[in-house]
Amino acid sequence: MHQLSSLDTQFLxxxxSTTSTHVGVLSVLGPTTPGGGLTVQDLRTLADGRLHLxxxxRWRLQEVPLGLDRPYWVDSEFLDLGYHxxxxxxTGPGTDEQLAEQISALAARPLSRDRPLWECYLVNGLTGGRQAIYTKVHPAVIDGLTAAQALAVLMDTTPRPRTVPHRLSDEQYQAAGTLGMLGNSAWHLALLPARLMWSSARLAPHLPALARALTVPGADLLGTLAGGLTRRAWRWSAAEPTTxxxxxxxxxxxxxxxxxxxRFAFTSLPLGEVEAVRTSLGFTVDDVxxxxxxxxLxxxxxxxxxxxxxxxxxAMPIARRTDAQFAAAGHRLSLLPIALPINExxxxxRLHKVHTSLTAAPQRFHAAPATLVRDFGAALPRALRGLISRTPLRALIMPTPPVNLIISHAAGPARPLYAAxxxxxxxxxxxxxxxxxxGITIAAMSYxxxxxxxxxxxxxxxxxxWDVTxxxxxxxxxxxxxTRNVRYLRPDRPPHRPMSR
Known part of the structure; x- marks a missing residue:
């Protein structure tokens, strides 16, 4: 049996009733000849021969009795592709706006906890003989930055679909017994005092910054009081207050x-123009x-x-995952806090200030309260954490810190992909x-x-x-x-060597 990580459980x-954490990819398929389009049975057949990769x-959740501990992953004995x-x-004419409206409705629906946490939809009726595939996956299964890469396993890099040997994955999880789950829960509860003490010790030096980050009245005063408490009660801590x-x-x-x-909208930008700005002005693609x-904004x-x-x-998501961790879906997702100078x-x-913020973000990240708060929340019993997550205090334990929005950018496939x-x-x-x-998230991926x-x-x-796109x-x-006048940007900043993407 395989137990979910603390972060995966927090995503659950x-x-x-108003928030679903699943992420997805909308893949638009090129025009096809009349009668030569992809059928839903084609897609199911393709998936049936590839899902073992x-x-x-194939995993579904198995909850611990009474919610005493984190749930477990178990393999589904039967995967109903007719459902997934x-x-x-x-309806006509099938414009991009209509497609986005359909995706908005599909994205608003939560994933069923009784089945593996993913769904796929073939969308027909687009203009120009096009089709689309919308796939959504819960981040507890595959984090958002690698979802597209994992789902690309179901696609090909050539028009001719490749033959995939059918071999079950080495990672197969049987249903956990009730006594085994309760025994593990008892062990975790026994370790709870030590885990809370350790997490509290790491969190305490950062209380001033955390308190001031809260969007509640009196946050500055709370931060000042927390600073005094930190200096008096935690002098023995080796960590320094966050700066x-x-x-x-x-x-x-x-x-x-x-x-x-x-509400969903989408658009494509020429990557060559983005690269030209990066090269001419000496920044990175993330900066641009x-x-x-x-x-x-x-x-x-x-x-x-x-x-x-x-x-x-x-907040900008970053994922740190090794190949071995990927096989077990044991990822660690973190968020870089960054400033967006919309007042410039x-x-x-504005581009220069964005570069400065992104350059400083990794230094802030190593001591950022967000990660420590998440770790503190992970030390709490799941039943208590689930209760808190449904109150205004959920910002203190959720994997996302209080921010105005999330922005993400990931490098996708450089070569064309094909579906059947x-x-x-x-x-x-x-x-x-x-x-x-x-209330808004902007995500970009090169393709x-x-x-x-x-x-x-x-x-x-x-x-x-749609106005934003x-x-x-x-x-x-x-x-x-x-870029036509590079000097326009350079006088007030030192020379900067272009960084790789």
């Missing part, structure tokens, strides 16, 4: 109680992508008469939103020679996501114009 506990997609792989059809922590997130129209309704997101705030005089606070009017200086011989023309990330992480961007938001907080193209044109 974070879900509420991705063991976690379904098809939907758009250079990101500012508390300001109030924005897209930070508020999220509903279960979603984050600067583009900063620009569109600035314009969105201006359009809504809500431009603040401070930067936004964003000059596009070149049909070329995939775009791979657009479909992420998640919540009260804690903000071939373009950068595919998916934006998902709470429909009530950000109803105009249009502004991405304008933002890229703005940065491209800066």
């Amino acid at each position: 506990d974070a879900e509420t 991705v063991g976690p997609l 792989i379904r098809e939907v059809a758009l 250079g922590a990101p500012p508390a997130p300001p109030d924005t129209p897209f930070n508020g109680p999220a509903t279960a309704r979603r 992508v984050t600067a583009l997101c900063t620009t569109v 600035r314009r969105w705030r201006i359009d809504h008469d809500a431009l603040p005089n401070t930067a936004l606070t964003a 009017a000059d596009p070149a200086r 011989g049909i070329e995939v023309t775009g791979n657009f990330p479909v992420s998640a939103v919540s009260d804690v992480a903000g 071939g020679r373009h950068l595919d961007v998916g934006i998902i938001a709470c429909r009530n907080l950000v109803p105009d996501v 249009g502004q991405l193209h304008q933002a890229l044109s703005e940065l491209t114009a800066c």
